[in-house]
Amino acid sequence: MLNGIHHAAIICSDYEKSKDFYTRILGFKVVAENYRADRDSHKLDLALADGTQIELFSFPSAPKRPSYPEAQGLRHLAFTVENVEAVCHHLASLGVEVEPIRVDEFTGKQFTFISDPDDLPLELYQHN
Template structure:
């Protein structure tokens, strides 16, 4: 029935800054980029190697997230990584503020959090 997640949609406040973050820093590849003049909105389709996609939108005057991180709705987006420490260090070297690495008390796997340019909470989670 459900085979997986196709994409996650994110609305950003600064399109160029978020585009740079998701492509240059996180390594997503651009599938398609469209400007929708009738909405004064960009839509950028991005993909990871496994096919996971992010739709990055810009809308003029989009409201800010109501609270961080415990607003109702999507709490955070987690990425599978082979080595949490290595990816955390990579992000830190690029100027991204990354929290201390923790261990999931139920799975024993390492994880940590960081944020995108709009403060959207993102997680690195040990794959195996």
């Protein structure tokens, strides 16, 4: 019935800053970029190599996301990586704050977290 996740939608506070983070820092490719004047809103469709997408929106005066302590709802987005340690070193070299690497107690896989410009938690999970 369901085949996979097509996209996650994110509302950002600073469109240019978030666009830079998701494209230059994380390596998403721009699929489409639109501005809706009637809403004063940008919509940026971004994709990873496997086709997974993020829709990045900007809306004037959008409220901040409740996060800490953790609120109900979406907890974080998780991305698979081949080598958590290598990705962490790369992101740190670009100025991204990376949490210490942990090991999933159930799978034995390494993972860690970073935050996007609006403090949305993003997990990096070792694929193999």
